[in-house]
Amino acid sequence: MMDRFHSFRENLGPSRLRIRYPFDELAAAPHKSARPSHSNRTEQSSRKDLIMLPRSKQILVAGVVLISLGAVVVGITTARAVRGDQRARRAEDEALALRTALDDVSAPVAHERRNRRELSEKMEGWIDARATWYGGPDGPGPDGMSIYTGSCGYGTSLVRANTALLSLKGERRGHARPFSLTTFHPTHSSQNNHYISAWHTDGGYDWGLTDKCGQCYEVMCVDGATRGKDWSDLGPWGGCAEPGKKSVVVMISDSCPCHHPNSGNKRWCCGDRTHLDLSYAAFDQIAIRHRGVVDLKVRPAPCDKQGVVAYYE
Numbered sequence: 001m002m003d004r005f006h007s008f009r010e011n012l013g014p015s016r017l018r019i020r021y022p023f024d025e026l027a028a029a030p031h032k033s034a035r036p037s038h039s040n041r042t043e044q045s046s047r048k049d050l051i052m053l054p055r056s057k058q059i060l061v062a063g064v065v066l067i068s069l070g071a072v073v074v075g076i077t078t079a080r081a082v083r084g085d086q087r088a089r090r091a092e093d094e095a096l097a098l099r100t101a102l103d104d105v106s107a108p109v110a111h112e113r114r115n116r117r118e119l120s121e122k123m124e125g126w127i128d129a130r131a132t133w134y135g136g137p138d139g140p141g142p143d144g145m146s147i148y149t150g151s152c153g154y155g156t157s158l159v160r161a162n163t164a165l166l167s168l169k170g171e172r173r174g175h176a177r178p179f180s181l182t183t184f185h186p187t188h189s190s191q192n193n194h195y196i197s198a199w200h201t202d203g204g205y206d207w208g209l210t211d212k213c214g215q216c217y218e219v220m221c222v223d224g225a226t227r228g229k230d231w232s233d234l235g236p237w238g239g240c241a242e243p244g245k246k247s248v249v250v251m252i253s254d255s256c257p258c259h260h261p262n263s264g265n266k267r268w269c270c271g272d273r274t275h276l277d278l279s280y281a282a283f284d285q286i287a288i289r290h291r292g293v294v295d296l297k298v299r300p301a302p303c304d305k306q307g308v309v310a311y312y313e
Helices: 002-012 022-028 038-051 055-106 263-268 280-286
Strands: 110-114 127-134 196-201 216-222 246-257 275-279 294-300 308-312
Touching (some): 246 280
Parallel strands (some): 127 275
Antiparallel strands (some): 127 294, 196 275, 246 308
């Protein structure tokens, strides 16, 4: 019996009787070390070198990055500044064009040299008067009164420049008829300049207005009762550009009514003297604007001389 068993065992062989478990293969496999191989260490070291630079190199790289960012910021800022300068230049050019257009309407029509002998010692034919000023190149002046809204109804026909560049705003001085941009007197001669004036009246906002519309007067600034003499109401400080030597011709286009709500009218336009409220353009030719009020000599003049500045030498 035992002989048969041994013979059977020999035929099977020892390998046939051994039960093989999975961990046997693991145990039989070559032992792998937990430490990385040389090639793995080299790859990891390269990545570490890229991330962990020496302190000095880190500072250098950071400096290069900051300089690059600064250059970008400077470039953007410069580009914006250039665009801003271009816009500013365009705005200046537009403003210059507007000023040029407005200068055209306030420029004298002509200058004339006249002999002082034309002015007699008593200045016969001239009357004593006084003047203030109002208006501006675009219509209204600092007080809101506009040269375009006079009681004579001439409106913007006083304008030589492109009216699209001009604004019509400010308080109306008073009108005998409704005002519009196209209202104008068919016979007046002021279409090409701003040499106009309001004449004092004893009226109000819309009544008692001047009957001198379209009449023209030569006005000359002089030292007198208002200012420029030791005995003047406002003292010896003169307000004329060249007293008794320079004149300008203006056309009446508006009223300066005594009973207008404007307090300045009550002070100047209530008949103590002949008073003209000259346009800014006319006043600037013969007087110093910041003085505000000056004395005048006034006489009738032909309207074809409106805007002519005369020098008596």
